[in-house]
Amino acid sequence: MMWDTCSHDPIYAKWILECDMTSTYAYHRLQLQVAQHHTINDWVLKAPSNALFIDALIKEYPDARIVWTHRDPYKAMGSLCSLITEFRGRLGKVDEKALGPTQIPQFKGHIDRPDALQDKLGAGRMYNLHYSALARDHIGEMRKLYAWLGEDFTPDVEAGMKTWLADNPQGRFGKHTYNLERYGLSVDLLRPHFSNTSRNIRSSWNS
Numbered sequence: 001m002m003w004d005t006c007s008h009d010p011i012y013a014k015w016i017l018e019c020d021m022t023s024t025y026a027y028h029r030l031q032l033q034v035a036q037h038h039t040i041n042d043w044v045l046k047a048p049s050n051a052l053f054i055d056a057l058i059k060e061y062p063d064a065r066i067v068w069t070h071r072d073p074y075k076a077m078g079s080l081c082s083l084i085t086e087f088r089g090r091l092g093k094v095d096e097k098a099l100g101p102t103q104i105p106q107f108k109g110h111i112d113r114p115d116a117l118q119d120k121l122g123a124g125r126m127y128n129l130h131y132s133a134l135a136r137d138h139i140g141e142m143r144k145l146y147a148w149l150g151e152d153f154t155p156d157v158e159a160g161m162k163t164w165l166a167d168n169p170q171g172r173f174g175k176h177t178y179n180l181e182r183y184g185l186s187v188d189l190l191r192p193h194f195s196n197t198s199r200n201i202r203s204s205w206n207s
Contacts, residue, residue, distance in 0.1 A: 001049040004106070006087045013102070017109055021053040025060035051110045054117050067145065068114055071131040073194055074180060074187050077107055081183040082176065100183030108193050115197055138165055 004013050032043060050057050051068075058064060081100050088094045118126045127148050134141045139158060146153040180186055 021056040025056045051114045054114050066126045069129045078178040078180050082178040097184040100185035
């Protein structure tokens, strides 16, 4: 997805959402095996755009457990457009008003594809972690996640988290400001694209 983030290429943007990523994840697995050949520890990986190719990911990693983090999509969409503007702006002028609508298919895929897979997988394979709940109670939500993973939430783990939170308060590096209108979008324009998302996920957007 980095190429799509850095450059305005409609043909590539359409292709990447439709292509078969089976061989890509097979190669991804091989890379992890090479990197892990001296250890037996589990991998903990973070890459939000795995959501777009989650069927291929699960096919290659059938025992993977997925933590799906949720945030208000209207705020997240503004954040995405801001990020793309930052990257593309290094290469040339960005038409910000025209940018937003072009990102709807990708953004919708980030929600719809894992949402559909979650119904197929059933309970126990995907954990829904809501940003709003995490912001209210960092340690409590992490304790729940560790329990779901079957990991011990030890006093050392909790102390480490609390130390990190104290050293890295929200806004430490300044506030990131953005809005939908800047990118040719609005809540009314986006709402129909999110209307088919499961109730469980939609309920978290306004909490």
